[in-house]
Amino acid sequence: MAGLADSGSNPDVDLLYDINGLAKAAPPWVDGIMGFMGEFGLLFALLGLVVWCWWGVRRRGGEDAAPTVAALVWAPLAAGVAVLVNVPIRGFVERRRPFYDHEGLEVLVDGKTDFSFVSDHATLTMALAVGLFLANRRLGLVALVIGVLGGFIRVYMGVHYPTDVVGGLALGTAVALLLSPPAMALLTPLMRAVEQSRRGAWLIKGRQARARVIPGEARSSEVGGRDLAA
Template identity: 70%
Template sequence: MAGLADSGSNPDVELLYDINGLARAAPDWFDRVMEFVGEYGLLLAMVVLVLWCWASTRRRGGEDAAVTVAALIWVPLSAAIAVLVNVPIRALVERPRPFYDHDGLEVLISGKEDYSFVSDHATLTMAMGVALFVANRRFGIFGIVLGLLGGFSRVYMGVHYPTDVLGGFALGTAVALLLAPVAAALLTPLTRTIERSPRAGWLVRAGERGPSGDDGAATFDTGSPRAVEDRDRAPDRAA
């Protein structure tokens, strides 16, 4: 295979060529799809998955709604923290992108001139997937699958070594899991306060008062004694 002459017996480079070779053999339209999916699509899908889980949590309600919403807030926060942690790691390792050192790669995205280890995309998607799993296992499984696909796409596009991706998976998972108890301790009181709010409670539980001050359900119970009494008095007031 072209380019393997300079890889020696390095399995990281060999796997890079094997996975990236799929891009060379694929039709051009498929590579364009992979380019969009790997760069933007999977991140957008992860955001949609988190919002879907939030909507499901609000609709279901229950005593643990505030806890789950707090965990969902942790999803994007964990990704942001993981990427920040990666900044000094990249500066310390200073690993060039694979296409600088290895010929014959099919590079689908241009302009990637920063360092390669650790992959930001792999870190982001896996941190979000694992944090989502902490909040809700059913949605989290899909999130982790998206994270795995995100890592694969980075190698497919020729912009990362497999070990860059594995490092991103490890970093994202570590941040999402190790800091989750701290995040829960800080965020859950906040979401419980929001849940009790007459104006912002709709963010945690469906049917709570929204920004307009209206409940998601009926504004009064027509069968309650107070409602019956008010209804009986209505003709007198009209007279």
């Protein structure tokens, strides 16, 4: 708790020391898991949820399949756009990582030399989570919890201030929501075109697409046969 006294009663720094203090008290193997989850694990988990949702949509099919797949495509695109938006923000603010200015932090990963605000990880995870929420409310709620948890872990790891994470969560949410209407206006017709194509239909409706194409081909052959016979 010495960090609290040295923080100058700054709530952001106080909370940083409180959360990072959990890493000091935890066994090394717990910190190892938290470090992996904060760097890679939760991001992979979110991508896995997106793929799982797509697979379910593909198996179920239905009229809403193409719009749902369009929303799932938007999720990783939104994450990429949000990180690009963050590039000038980080360059403008130029906030150093907390371990450069505050002693006694338990830093769980090395090599973090870039700026701290806004957190790229929090931005990525929340943009993915919100994008998934637009496609599937149930899985989206799980993803939102994962996104918030990922932000908490970044502070736990000693590589971000809490406000870095809050900024990242807000940025990812804003990009995914505000740009969703134009993105869906472009992606939904594209996914419908893929759905109607012979080679890409399986990406949207799976077996239903194959069942639809094969009888169609059969009818075409029958009509061709009658024409030849005539």
